[in-house]
Amino acid sequence: MATETVRPGRVRRRGGPVRTSEGRRAEARLALWLLLPAGIVLAVIIAYPVVRALWLSLHSDARFGTSEFIGLDNYIRAFTGSGSEAFWQAFWFTTQLTIVTMFFELIIGFGMALIMNKAFMGRGLVRASVLVPWAIPTAVAARLWEWNFQPEGVVNQVFGTDIIWTASHWSSFWAIVIADVWKTAPFIALLVLAGLQIIPNDVYEAAKVDGASALQSFRRITLPLVKSAVIVAVLFRMLDVLRIFDLPFILTNGANQTETLSTISYKESIQQLHPSYGSTLSTITFVYIILAAFLVNSLARADVVKASGGR
Amino acid sequence: MPRRLGKFAFVGAVLMLVLTGCGGPDEGGGGGGGGGAQGTGPITFVAGKDTSGKYPAVIEKWNAAHPDQKVQLLELPEAADAQRSAFVTNLQAKSDRYDVLGIDVIWTAEFAKSGWLLELDESQFPVGQMLKPAVDTGRFEGKLWAIPYDTNGGLFYYRKDVLDKAGKQPPTTFDELKALCPIAEQNNMGCYSGQFAKYEGLTVNFAEAVQAAGGEIMTDNGTKAALGAQAVQGLTFLADGFKNGTMPKEAITYKEEESRRAFMSGKLLFLRNWPYVYGLAAESDPANKVKGKLEIAPLPGFTGAGSSSLGGLNFAVSAFSKKQGTAVEFVKFATNQENAKEMVGLTGNAPAWPALYTDQDLVKKFPFLPTLEKGMETAKPRPVTPYYQEVTTAIQEEAYAALQGQKAPDQAINDLTTKLNEIGAQG
Numbered sequence: 001m002a003t004e005t006v007r008p009g010r011v012r013r014r015g016g017p018v019r020t021s022e023g024r025r026a027e028a029r030l031a032l033w034l035l036l037p038a039g040i041v042l043a044v045i046i047a048y049p050v051v052r053a054l055w056l057s058l059h060s061d062a063r064f065g066t067s068e069f070i071g072l073d074n075y076i077r078a079f080t081g082s083g084s085e086a087f088w089q090a091f092w093f094t095t096q097l098t099i100v101t102m103f104f105e106l107i108i109g110f111g112m113a114l115i116m117n118k119a120f121m122g123r124g125l126v127r128a129s130v131l132v133p134w135a136i137p138t139a140v141a142a143r144l145w146e147w148n149f150q151p152e153g154v155v156n157q158v159f160g161t162d163i164i165w166t167a168s169h170w171s172s173f174w175a176i177v178i179a180d181v182w183k184t185a186p187f188i189a190l191l192v193l194a195g196l197q198i199i200p201n202d203v204y205e206a207a208k209v210d211g212a213s214a215l216q217s218f219r220r221i222t223l224p225l226v227k228s229a230v231i232v233a234v235l236f237r238m239l240d241v242l243r244i245f246d247l248p249f250i251l252t253n254g255a256n257q258t259e260t261l262s263t264i265s266y267k268e269s270i271q272q273l274h275p276s277y278g279s280t281l282s283t284i285t286f287v288y289i290i291l292a293a294f295l296v297n298s299l300a301r302a303d304v305v306k307a308s309g310g311r
Numbered sequence: 312m313p314r315r316l317g318k319f320a321f322v323g324a325v326l327m328l329v330l331t332g333c334g335g336p337d338e339g340g341g342g343g344g345g346g347g348a349q350g351t352g353p354i355t356f357v358a359g360k361d362t363s364g365k366y367p368a369v370i371e372k373w374n375a376a377h378p379d380q381k382v383q384l385l386e387l388p389e390a391a392d393a394q395r396s397a398f399v400t401n402l403q404a405k406s407d408r409y410d411v412l413g414i415d416v417i418w419t420a421e422f423a424k425s426g427w428l429l430e431l432d433e434s435q436f437p438v439g440q441m442l443k444p445a446v447d448t449g450r451f452e453g454k455l456w457a458i459p460y461d462t463n464g465g466l467f468y469y470r471k472d473v474l475d476k477a478g479k480q481p482p483t484t485f486d487e488l489k490a491l492c493p494i495a496e497q498n499n500m501g502c503y504s505g506q507f508a509k510y511e512g513l514t515v516n517f518a519e520a521v522q523a524a525g526g527e528i529m530t531d532n533g534t535k536a537a538l539g540a541q542a543v544q545g546l547t548f549l550a551d552g553f554k555n556g557t558m559p560k561e562a563i564t565y566k567e568e569e570s571r572r573a574f575m576s577g578k579l580l581f582l583r584n585w586p587y588v589y590g591l592a593a594e595s596d597p598a599n600k601v602k603g604k605l606e607i608a609p610l611p612g613f614t615g616a617g618s619s620s621l622g623g624l625n626f627a628v629s630a631f632s633k634k635q636g637t638a639v640e641f642v643k644f645a646t647n648q649e650n651a652k653e654m655v656g657l658t659g660n661a662p663a664w665p666a667l668y669t670d671q672d673l674v675k676k677f678p679f680l681p682t683l684e685k686g687m688e689t690a691k692p693r694p695v696t697p698y699y700q701e702v703t704t705a706i707q708e709e710a711y712a713a714l715q716g717q718k719a720p721d722q723a724i725n726d727l728t729t730k731l732n733e734i735g736a737q738g
Binding site: 253273 | 392396399421424425508509510560561563564569573576578697698700701704711715737
């Protein structure tokens with residue numbers, strides 16, 4: 001926090017009107033004081049839990065004894081020890097879920113955004129109704145889909161199928177994917193729509209004058225210009241799905257190898273009262289999410305830079 | 312406010328002196344039911360959300376009689392996990408904020424072993440007159456830690472109309488049950504279901520199957536697995552049931568409500584569920600296709616009547632309470648027969664007092680009580696172990712694998728034995 005507060009002062013020193021260094025320093029000090037409350041709040045609600053979890057993860061869980069420092073034993077247990085089967089199942093399941101849901105959400109969300117971006121009668125109504133699933137709290141949506149996916153539920157009735165959705169691994173997987181896509185494709189649509197609306201119309205008109213087909217103008221104009229909005233949407237969704245909890249917890253409760261990283265962390269910390277091992281799992285999840293976000297972000301950046309001519 | 316607190320503190324101090332002086336119980340409403348429970352004054356009674364409004368009447372009565380030792384109700388969330396973590400957080404911190412604890416029967420051993428509960432003096436409570444299995448849920452390592460407030464047992468629901476038409480009697484054993492399944496098939500319905508989704512209900516149903524075969528799950532104060540041939544027999548019945556169609560294949564996703572809906576929409580001939588289904592099945596509702604068509608019986612077993620798992624709520628006193636004298640007295644009061652009768656009348660929950668199962672007023676309102684009582688005599692607590700949560704997770708894991716046909720029942724029981732012994736061996 002502190003380094004950021006100094007920056008405006010520094011910029012002004014180079015380009016701004018000349019002031020006494022005394023006054024500038026006083027201003028920086030004031031800025032520091034003004035930001036201090038926010039800094040403290042952030043430290044308490046973000047830094048403390050993260051550090052505390054890290055600290056806990058280096059200790060043993062002793063329900064009826066005293067907890068001891070055990071170094072990295074908890075991490076070894078998760079990666080290769082007695083907890084590894086559960087951990088890797090949750091790890092791969094979460095990863096698969098992230099990739100597959102993001103793929104469908106992106107396609108469907110993009111489609112929704114293109115439709116909402118067109119001018120037609122009742123556009124306001126379409127925009128509002130598309131957003132309804134996103135406005136429903138996830139836990140409520142999960143209950144709703146729990147009902148829908150019951151053997152006698154809506155899904156089987158509508159499609160005339162006889163699938164017991166939550167009774168096997170892959171059908172559970174697709175049930176979670178469908179529920180998640182239903183709920184969050186509108187979110188992608190919203191972000192992409194915002195991106196689409198800043199593309200000026202004259203660019204398209206110019207393309208039309210130049211004789212570009214609809215497909216060409218989509219590929220050469222829409223896609224590149226909306227790309228940064230899409231990347232933001234992808235990042236948001238990835239962070240969300242990697243810590244997905246409500247849907248699998250309510251739909252399957254982890255049955256048939258459908259535990260996710262968040263559900264096993266919760267179960268260890270809260271249900272089993274193993275705060276240390278639970279903290280280990282959530283710390284691993286935390287690091288994994290940071291790495292994934294970093295990777296996607298840097299890939300996307302490189303791509304954007306390349307596409308915009310190495311600016 | 313400080314002045315009032317001061318007054319309470321003064322009264323409390325005087326009472327404490329009196330009590331330690333003469334050691335007699337019930338002086339001025341205080342006095343110990345627990346070995347040396349001391350301290351009186353206003354207390355906080357903590358329990359999960361009171362969805363049926365059963366506490367206010369008891370608390371008002373108590374408060375009217377004990378104006379200097381008023382009880383205040385503190386409600387925790389409705390979800391069991393959230394309740395437990397609230398209790399654990401508070402008790403780990405040795406806080407004296409909670410005095411009387413309303414705890415789920417399965418937490419007693421864990422809380423007692425953690426040193427969070429006051430040991431209760433058995434001679435102070437009429438536990439001899441209460442249902443033995445229910446009282447046993449409050450015992451751990453040979454000591455008494457909690458008193459049952461209400462209890463719960465499984466009932467066997469059957470479609471009397473369908474059996475009558477076929478000229479059959481309801482089954483009392485699993486073999487008889489299986490023999491009746493063709494009738495279900497002829498009527499285009501599933502035969503039997505309990506609760507087999509992977510959650511606490513599966514532990515309940517697994518425990519009942521093991522008990523029906525005469526086995527038990529854990530022994531030695533919940534530190535060693537006791538599973539054996541009986542457990543294999545019990546689990547085999549459940550796993551085979553899915554293979555041979557005794558259970559409809561949807562039953563693998565059934566929790567209480569799913570199985571109830573299947574039964575009430577006419578899709579099941581037999582159902583194992585809790586007593587609450589009885590009241591709902593008597594209501595006129597377009598979704599209820601079984602009104603007036605069902606009857607109840609005690610749970611079937613292998614060679615005769617089965618054995619139910621017990622649910623219910625126990626009252627205990629916090630080891631960190633500064634007013635244990637009042638707390639113990641309140642537990643005694645709230646769990647007495649008179650208040651239990653009122654509670655049953657309000658909620659239809661099963662009482663811990665045998666006499667109430669045949670109480671005319673109550674039976675008129677809740678006709679399932681006499682049948683439930685028969686089951687209660689042979690009911691057993693789920694494993695009384697300080698590691699209950701780990702134990703139930705392991706049971707759900709292995710039993711579910713067996714029901715899904717991923718593991719042979721004997722293999723699942725072997726693996727479960729290993730897991731339970733490991734869990735019990737941690738310090």
